[in-house]
Amino acid sequence: MTDYILLIVSCIFVNNILLMQYLGNCPFLGVSKRMETAVGMGMAVVFVLVMAGAITWVVNTYLLKTFHLEYLRTLAFILVIASLVQFVEMFLRKSIPALYSGLGIFLPLITTNCAVLGVCLINIMEEYSFVQTLVASFSYAVGFALALVLFAGVRERIILARVPRPLQDTSIGLVTAGMLSLAFFAFKGMV
Amino acid sequence: MAKTVVQEFTKGLWAEIPPFRLVLGLCPTLAVTKSVENGIGMGVATTFVLVCSNILISLLRNVIPKKVRIACYIVVIATFVTVVELVMQAYAYPLFLKLGIFIPLIVVNCIVLGRAEAFASKNSVVPSLADGLGIGLGFTLSLTALAMVREVLGNGTFYNIPVFGPSFQPFAFMVQAPGAFVCLGLMLCIMNILGKK
Numbered sequence: 001m002t003d004y005i006l007l008i009v010s011c012i013f014v015n016n017i018l019l020m021q022y023l024g025n026c027p028f029l030g031v032s033k034r035m036e037t038a039v040g041m042g043m044a045v046v047f048v049l050v051m052a053g054a055i056t057w058v059v060n061t062y063l064l065k066t067f068h069l070e071y072l073r074t075l076a077f078i079l080v081i082a083s084l085v086q087f088v089e090m091f092l093r094k095s096i097p098a099l100y101s102g103l104g105i106f107l108p109l110i111t112t113n114c115a116v117l118g119v120c121l122i123n124i125m126e127e128y129s130f131v132q133t134l135v136a137s138f139s140y141a142v143g144f145a146l147a148l149v150l151f152a153g154v155r156e157r158i159i160l161a162r163v164p165r166p167l168q169d170t171s172i173g174l175v176t177a178g179m180l181s182l183a184f185f186a187f188k189g190m191v
Numbered sequence: 192m193a194k195t196v197v198q199e200f201t202k203g204l205w206a207e208i209p210p211f212r213l214v215l216g217l218c219p220t221l222a223v224t225k226s227v228e229n230g231i232g233m234g235v236a237t238t239f240v241l242v243c244s245n246i247l248i249s250l251l252r253n254v255i256p257k258k259v260r261i262a263c264y265i266v267v268i269a270t271f272v273t274v275v276e277l278v279m280q281a282y283a284y285p286l287f288l289k290l291g292i293f294i295p296l297i298v299v300n301c302i303v304l305g306r307a308e309a310f311a312s313k314n315s316v317v318p319s320l321a322d323g324l325g326i327g328l329g330f331t332l333s334l335t336a337l338a339m340v341r342e343v344l345g346n347g348t349f350y351n352i353p354v355f356g357p358s359f360q361p362f363a364f365m366v367q368a369p370g371a372f373v374c375l376g377l378m379l380c381i382m383n384i385l386g387k388k
Contacts, residue, residue, distance in 0.1 A: 078299070079269075171377075178374075
């Protein structure tokens with residue numbers, strides 16, 4: 001049990017996927033200008049990442065390893081993620097329109113979110129079991145959503161501040177992300 | 192014709208230099224610029240994928256159905272990334288270990304997919320090659336520049352060679368995650384100032 005708690009804490013805070021592992025930075029800067037879009041993107045990532053983590057684990061263990069095709073991992077994983085995203089999008093549109101209208105526009109973006117592929121690859125590299133994969137994927141995704149929402153909150157305030165012209169927009173965004181990353185650095189001593 | 196090819200090539204070096212002008216592909220930019228060696232390695236790997244995928248997609252642009260084009264592009268890109276991965280594993284193993292997860296992640300580097308969608312799918316082979324080469328070279332240059340600042344300040348070395356005396360205290364913040372964000376943000380600011388003139 002302690003192992004799982006440690007895994008959750010380390011995935012959410014200590015190895016935060018955005019601020020410590022530098023994965024998924026394009027949506028991080030792209031959709032963090034408003035709180036609602038940040039929440040939507042965060043939810044979409046949690047949703048897709050858990051499913052992608054589980055499916056890629058199964059594919060890797062029962063398909064690639066059995067036939068000694070590990071060198072096709074990158075290709076197989078990205079195909080799994082791309083088709084998964086497509087399926088999730090179609091499924092949501094048909095059956096849960098309310099959720100679709102909330103997550104809809106963020107879903108296609110997730111295919112090229114390197115956090116998703118990154119976490120799937122990390123799960124395999126760390127040789128997690130199936131349950132550990134589920135827990136780790138969920139925690140990484142929560143960490144992503146947390147950082148994204150925090151950052152969006154800060155960014156909404158920056159709009160009100162007077163920023164020097166050359167620093168505006170992405171530039172000040174990156175510097176702010178650096179400060180946020182520094183705050184997360186404090187968790188390093190925990191595990 | 193010859194002039195436009197040159198233009199396609201040079202725009203990647205200044206007017207659309209990634210990731211400063213084209214704010215794409217930030218993840219590898221932040222992650223691998225701890226040292227100049229990693230930065231150049233990553234830049235060359237990305238350039239190779241970019242050029243090859245641009246050529247192939249431009250050749251196939253009339254064959255690929257519009258509706259499934261993104262999936263097709265991803266398969267093409269993933270194939271070349273696998274090639275790079277295997278080649279590096281065979282001939283540059285220490286670098287392969289250092290770059291680690293970021294080599295397979297070239298697949299989801301938005302620059303590569305972005306160029307395929309925005310350029311190679313609409314242009315013939317030669318301009319696509321020039322575009323890929325230019326953007327790739329620009330990316331390598333940016334990575335090297337950023338890595339230079341971070342390695343010199345954060346580690347006191349350049350390409351693993353010490354530049355300061357033994358009394359130099361490394362500015363460890365620069366090689367850590369927060370330093371990467373702040374450093375890139377400030378470089379973006381400098382680019383904005385330079386670009387205005």
